[in-house]
Amino acid sequence: MRVLADYDTILEKLSLGQLWDFPGGVHPIQQKDMSNQSLIQKLPLPSHIYIPVKQHIGVEGEIVVNVGDRVLHGQALTRNFNTFALPVHASSSGTVVSIGEHPAAHPSGLSELTICIELDGLHESLATNGVHDYANKDKSDIINAICQAGISGMGGAGFPTHIKSTNVKPIEFLVINGIECEPYITSDDRLMREHAWQIRQGIDILVHILSPKQVIVAIEDNKPEAYETMAIACQQQSDYQVIKVPTKYPAGGEKQLIQVLTSREVPADGLPIDVGCMMYNVGTCFAIADAVIEGKPLTQRVVTITGGAIEKPQNVWAPIGTPIIDLLRFAQYAQEKQAHPKIIMGGPMMGFTLASAKIPVVKTTNCILAPAQHELADASNERACIRCSACADACPQSLLPQQLFWYSKAKEYDTAQEYNLFDCIECGACAYVCPSEIPLVHYYRQAKTNIKQQEQEKAQAEKARVRFEARKMRLEKEKFEREEKHRKAAEARKQAMTSDGGAAKDKIAAALARAKAKKAAKSETNSPVSAAKDESTLNTSNVGETTNSTVQTAEPKNEQATETSSAQDDKKKRVAQAVARAKAKKLAKSEEPEPATTSNTKEKEAETTNDKALEKSSDEASAQDDKKKRVAQAIARAKAKKLAKAKAAQEQTNNDKPNDEGANE
Structure with missing residues (x-):
């Protein structure tokens, strides 16, 4: 080392x-004598300025103005919500007419978010407050003032x-x-x-x-x-x-x-x-x-306007956001001196060709070069590499530009990185000495951009994979916790039943008994008397709404009910006789001495069970018989009453028309 x-x-x-x-x-x-012989000139204000939201290495700020707002010179158009964000400011007074995409000052020529301001020509400025005794101020206050002014490296890097x-x-x-x-x-x-x-x-x-x-x-x-x-x-x-x-x-x-x-x-x-x-x-x-x-915030910078196609090469104070076309007009751009229009932002070594003359001046813009025909090497004259190693001799970073060129062109990016592609400072010295006029820096820039894009996509994919795995683990954890909770609850119930022993079973049996008793009590409340009364009321209320034909159809139903009642009476008599025989037999056996054998005991228990069943059947039959008798009697009374009222109605009207106005009872 x-x-x-x-x-x-x-x-x-x-x-x-x-x-x-x-x-x-x-x-x-x-070629510096072309533009360094005169004082820095003041560029006239353009009609519109285009302020890119991001003009530095880092992230763009948050826009704080809207379309239609009037802004003053030095007013912040964005705010820095992030450490790597910088605010941008209006370089003159006017009205915000649009916020959208506009061609960017970048080799790619792509568009970026830009604030367009229509200038009013007044150049009204915000009041400023400087710090003359900065030596007595805290360093953090001075650094914050630099940040709020939106200052980034103006040598070209833009950090x-x-x-x-x-x-x-x-x-x-x-x-x-x-x-x-x-x-x-x-x-x-x-x-x-x-x-x-x-x-x-x-x-x-x-x-x-x-x-x-x-x-x-x-x-x-x-x-x-x-x-x-x-x-x-x-x-x-x-x-x-x-x-x-x-x-x-x-x-x-x-x-x-x-x-x-x-x-x-x-x-x-x-x-x-x-x-x-x-x-x-x-x-x-x-x-x-x-x-x-x-x-004062950073709203202007010195820009060199030079080249063989410029009639008056010079340096100007250019407001940030001024379209390049305005600088060219001011310096009297002679397009006829070029075979094809070609404008370079930066110098001939590290600059890049602009895709549009509407691209604005940004904080890192230091030169606008308009070369005449044959003034610079033409990139379209690229020929095959002759392996002369002149590029390696000229490289200030001691790299191997020839190998970097091969691997970048073949898109073998891993190998290109092994040859320290990102150590290249893109100075253009290798391309300057190349006898084959290969635009080597162009290939390096393209390779770096593709590598960064691949790394970004890889990072996003890795982030998505991590999120998916985290979600999967979370769902599995939640499932395990639910299963574990259910398992513990089941074990607790099982343990509770085991510890209680027969007490739990007794509780269950008692609960079943209470339920049966409640059900029986509910059925007893629906007595035969109330049922017959409800049925009688229902039949009586319907009498007044029926015709004589309805009365006649009710008679067969009454006869059928009488036949059913007589059958029930016969069944009841037979059940009563069986119950009487069972009681007599039971009385006779009770007078005999109790046998000692197990078989006699079983026979006695069986007979007792039969007797209870017969008694129960007899009671139920008796209750049903009483209910049916009461129902039949209620129907008979209703029928007689209805016939009497119908007869009275016929005598009053003395015609054959049926009476539609039944008695209401």
Whole structure:
């Protein structure tokens, strides 16, 4: 393992102007003189601005405005409900006209959630409250102010600055990145020339938050004016050093610059803080000073407009959300200088071609490049790899771009990851030196996107599997608990019956006896007298509603009832005679001495049982006979009464019509 240079050794070498180097790298044509000769211009306000809800690494904020709302410059359009969320703000005053999908500033050209504001041209702003005595404020308050201003890394990565600033590890070197190594881009150069003091204020705020031992402001040696202004701005601070770095691409990369300044290599899966360093872009420092001292959120940034197809290359203050077409018009874009319209966001090395000129400026937009025909290599001229190894020599990460290209193109993603695909910083040095003009970075980006998508799908599938297994276990547990509960209840009942012994059986028998007694009592309440009375009443009430034909049909029923009654009388007589014989026999046996044998005892018990049965039958027959007699008598009385009333009615009317008005009784 390589031993890191200690703090004192690094300071000594820096004071002598001695630096280290990183492997690989290229020296492309700079083309910076095209746009760095004039002051930063103020871009006129467009008619509409398009504010993407998510412009940083992390998650999007929650929208707090609605269509039709009027907003002011600096007003928050979203709120950060999550640590990795950042708010976005209106870059001018106007009315929200839509919230929906809009082409995104991304190589894919896909759409993303965007807030469209129709500007009113007034540029009315919210009142701001800065913190001039930030040195006396708590660090958490300063970090919160940075977060509410919506500041993310403006060098291109877009990592939330407030998260980066909450570091708890000790920091030896705070590195301020003013390298800007990408060809054509001069936005940081002009910002350092014109606003060095405000950048210095942002550095002071970071020192208050992070408490580093040493501050290093690194500027590439092809920016002499920026170096001089920053050296003057920082000369009052003894622990601030402004260092010239040799021009070499990609010296502005985070890992490469730390290696140049300190000789320390950031681990492949690590961060600069792991080697005692922290890095911020000069544009981020400017935005921090605006947010803390002036209280202004991040609503604009410096953008370079350059290229052979631009008549007036320059740098402009572009409001966030301004469509690219407005920047091109302002710089007099000459489309006739291109064989096919081609606009690149970023530089020629790491930038990407825009799918639409309506794509807006975002927080990470530093350059709009419109190259003339044949100014840059054409990706359509790709030829077969000749295995020259020039890409491997140029790679600053010491990777094997040729193998990564093969495996990425063949979609052998597992093998590509074994060759450290995700260590690629997508600087484009390999594609720049490739004699076959293979767009290597394009294949790497596509492979990374597919791998991330597969991992996301795998994670979702794993999450679904875990939920399914958890549900299955829960259902099985609930089933087991129910079965166990029923088993314990059954055992408790069984144990209770066993412990009670015959008492439980006696209780059951007693309960059955009570039920039978209750049933018998209920049947006794329905006596023959009440039954006959109910039947008599029913027949009597129906007499007045029937005709003479109904009376005549009742007579056969009465005769049938009389025959049934006589049969019952005969049966009753026979039962009474049997009962009398049984009683006489029982009386005779009771006068004899009691036999000692078991057989006599059984015969006696049998006879007793028979006698009881006969007595019971006799009683029941007698009760039925009495009931039937009473019923017959009631029917006879009702019939006689009905006939008498019918006869009286005939005498009164003296006609043959039947009487419909029966007597009511």
